Amino acid sequence: MPPLWIVVGCLQVLLKWTTCQEISTLTFPDSFLFGAATSAYQIEGAWNEDGKGESRWDYIVHNTNFILDGSTGDVACDSYHKYQDDIAALKELGVNYYRFSISWPRLLPNGFANEVNPAGIEYYNNLIDGLLAEGIEPWVTMYHWDIPNLIYYLGSWNNAEIVDYITELADLAFQHFGDRVKTWITINEPLTFCAHFPNATVTLYGQTVPVGITEYLCGHNVLRAHTKIYRLYQLKYKNSQGGRISLALNAEYGIPETDSEEDIAAAKRKMDFELGWFLNPLVYGDYPRTMIDYIRNYSALQGYPVTRLPIFTLTERVQIKGAYDFIAINHYTSAIISDNSSLVLDASYENDDGLDAKKDPSWEGSAASWLAVYPEGFRQLLVYIKENYNDPEIAVTEQGYADEPDTINDTRRINYYQTYLSEALKAIHEDGVKLTAYTAWSLLDNFEWNSGYSVRFGLYHVDFEDDNRTRTPKESAEFYKKVIATRCLVDSCD
Numbered sequence: 001m002p003p004l005w006i007v008v009g010c011l012q013v014l015l016k017w018t019t020c021q022e023i024s025t026l027t028f029p030d031s032f033l034f035g036a037a038t039s040a041y042q043i044e045g046a047w048n049e050d051g052k053g054e055s056r057w058d059y060i061v062h063n064t065n066f067i068l069d070g071s072t073g074d075v076a077c078d079s080y081h082k083y084q085d086d087i088a089a090l091k092e093l094g095v096n097y098y099r100f101s102i103s104w105p106r107l108l109p110n111g112f113a114n115e116v117n118p119a120g121i122e123y124y125n126n127l128i129d130g131l132l133a134e135g136i137e138p139w140v141t142m143y144h145w146d147i148p149n150l151i152y153y154l155g156s157w158n159n160a161e162i163v164d165y166i167t168e169l170a171d172l173a174f175q176h177f178g179d180r181v182k183t184w185i186t187i188n189e190p191l192t193f194c195a196h197f198p199n200a201t202v203t204l205y206g207q208t209v210p211v212g213i214t215e216y217l218c219g220h221n222v223l224r225a226h227t228k229i230y231r232l233y234q235l236k237y238k239n240s241q242g243g244r245i246s247l248a249l250n251a252e253y254g255i256p257e258t259d260s261e262e263d264i265a266a267a268k269r270k271m272d273f274e275l276g277w278f279l280n281p282l283v284y285g286d287y288p289r290t291m292i293d294y295i296r297n298y299s300a301l302q303g304y305p306v307t308r309l310p311i312f313t314l315t316e317r318v319q320i321k322g323a324y325d326f327i328a329i330n331h332y333t334s335a336i337i338s339d340n341s342s343l344v345l346d347a348s349y350e351n352d353d354g355l356d357a358k359k360d361p362s363w364e365g366s367a368a369s370w371l372a373v374y375p376e377g378f379r380q381l382l383v384y385i386k387e388n389y390n391d392p393e394i395a396v397t398e399q400g401y402a403d404e405p406d407t408i409n410d411t412r413r414i415n416y417y418q419t420y421l422s423e424a425l426k427a428i429h430e431d432g433v434k435l436t437a438y439t440a441w442s443l444l445d446n447f448e449w450n451s452g453y454s455v456r457f458g459l460y461h462v463d464f465e466d467d468n469r470t471r472t473p474k475e476s477a478e479f480y481k482k483v484i485a486t487r488c489l490v491d492s493c494d
């Protein structure tokens with residue numbers, strides 16, 4: 001009888017009377033890296049301690065009803081004080097790296113570089129040194145949504161000046177941490193904060209904003225900011241520090257609902273509107289053809305004199321093209337796609353793609369409504385990137401499963417990781433995808449944005465009732481630890 005963690009994947013599926021998912025017996029290459037991720041606002045707490053400035057999220061949780069369970073990230077996992085517990089958990093897992101983010105207002109309390117908070121520099125120095133002492137590489141995200149509130153008041157990502165402001169933050173980070181940090185992510189999931197939830201950090205909460213405009217302005221400024229930071233590093237730091245940089249993009253895989261030409265084209269359009277929006281400029285120097293055409297056509301039909309999608313200058317195109325050292329992907333779920341492009345609706349990113357998306361009812365759900373389990377889509381996405389974007393090196397910078405609070409015996413999460421990692425193995429060995437790293441989201445249960453603490457992603461349980469914020473490994477932590485140690489998903493590998 002194999003240990004329980006090996007058979008749960010099958011049991012879970014058997015219970016639903018479908019076929020048992022076959023888990024790959026291949027192994028992860030020796031050079032393959034495993035990691036775990038968090039982000040500053042979701043774990044740090046200490047929201048107003050030691051000179052930290054106010055972020056937009058601090059404002060939101062204190063002044064709006066946006067958070068479903070009324071909670072805040074004021075304390076969160078208290079990682080500002082308990083980062084050594086986080087390092088201990090990472091060490092126990094045996095990960096090669098830890099992906100965390102720096103809080104912009106902790107380093108620059110007002111958002112601007114005229115005033116640097118020394119306690120912020122010290123905090124991240126301690127965290128980085130503590131990780132390195134345990135042989136864990138720091139992978140640092142510069143912007144994981146906690147924009148300084150004052151910069152938000154200037155228009156957030158709608159204001160092109162943000163390109164210079166965030167480049168000042170990046171320069172500071174390279175200066176202070178770049179001797180030890182060799183993998184940088186500039187910005188996390190622009191699709192999510194520009195298009196899916198612009199209310200959270202980009203547009204004025206509760207006010208009417210010009211949708212159909214703000215999403216693309218935001219995305220445009222994200223691409224310019226990323227590019228400026230990338231080029232700054234190349235000119236000023238790359239020689240001496242030797243690190244690498246990317247932008248973390250989230251993408252679902254789109255499966256056509258039927259074999260009709262229209263649905264097949266709609267599924268491809270989903271890939272262009274979500275992934276290609278950012279990846280096409282990075283790889284080819286401009287937005288995808290479908291985005292340019294669809295937004296121009298709808299804009300004209302809606303009476304706009306020019307297209308709502310901004311246009312890059314020639315200089316910008318030259319600088320954006322190639323501004324990455326690897327591709328960083330956050331992937332959780334897939335979607336079934338059908339065409340609805342014949343309708344002309346109100347101007348919005350949501351309508352511009354001319355498609356409908358849904359989850360297949362046969363896919364296992366999760367505690368997050370947007371997350372359903374379809375492991376095959378992960379392999380398909382990796383192959384899609386290989387085939388459409390010049391066979392790049394890919395690092396998965398987030399992947400994970402949402403369940404209910406306080407689930408320690410988290411067999412559904414184990415099933416998720418086991419089946420998704422199995423698809424990663426097939427992509428590596430059978431499809432030749434250059435996948436080199438895999439990051440579990442998340443190391444810890446944490447503040448899940450507008451869901452507060454009602455939805456959990458952690459490999460480690462955090463007791464939010466207890467002042468100590470005690471971390472306890474869930475069964476999935478044991479599973480992941482074993483995968484890292486054996487580089488294998490089943491009892492014995494080929």
Ligand code: PNW
Nearest residue numbers: 039188189192250330370398441448457
């Ligand atoms: C990512 N969706 O966000 C973020 O990078 C993390 O901070 C977050 O905790 C994690 O995934 C889990 O949600 C997403 O609605 C938020 O499709 C929402 C969606 C996708 C990703």
